[in-house]
Amino acid sequence: MNVETKLRTVVESVWFDDIKTGNFDLAVGAVVSTLLDPSDYFNAWYRKDGPQNYGFWSNDAFNALLPQIDREVDPAKRLAVIRQAEAIMEQDPPVLPICWEKINDVWYNYVKGHVPYEYFGIYDCVRFDTFWLDK
Structure with missing residues (x-):
């Protein structure tokens, strides 16, 4: 170019x-x-x-x-x-989007309290005190 x-x-x-x-x-x-x-x-x-x-x-x-x-x-x-x-x-586009963030959450099935489908991107994942281990 x-x-x-x-x-x-x-x-x-x-x-x-x-x-x-x-x-x-x-x-x-x-x-x-x-x-x-x-x-x-x-x-x-x-x-x-x-x-x-x-x-x-x-x-x-x-x-x-x-x-x-x-x-x-x-x-x-x-x-x-x-x-x-x-x-x-x-x-009248205000910005030129060049990418979209896609994050795949993976965790063990004994980790409880983790509900990534309710998050709006990575910035909502701030309350890890609501997680617990069922093991």
């Missing part, structure tokens, strides 16, 4: 500082959410001036939907507004 690159592998603190200041042409990193809910990650990752909106993406129609998503209590109505926001992102 004849593309000249300068590859830098840096620790997270440097990565976050570079992203905040725009010191990159292309940055590869993980976006993290504490909740599996669009009110959390839509506002953090994609809202104009969101704390993890590293590409500085902004879409007025999308931003206008966020307060509606945050306040709507009827699940069907809220899902309809979420789908509108997703449709906007399909037409």
Whole structure:
């Protein structure tokens, strides 16, 4: 492709500082959410001036939907507004996804309390005090 690159592998603190200041042409990193809910990650990752909106993406129609998503209590109505926001992102992508994390959990059958199908990625696996050995 004849593309000249300068590859830098840096620790997270440097990565976050570079992203905040725009010191990159292309940055590869993980976006993290504490909740599996669009009110959390839509506002953090994609809202104009969101704390993890590293590409500085902004879409007025999308931003206008966020307060509606945050306040709507009827699940069907809220899902309809979420789908509108997703449709906007399909037409005007905020990021270029290049991979998806797939983690296969393996454990002995005598390890109890481990329910990986309820996790949202590796970042939810923080409560190992709920595991026990039945042996």
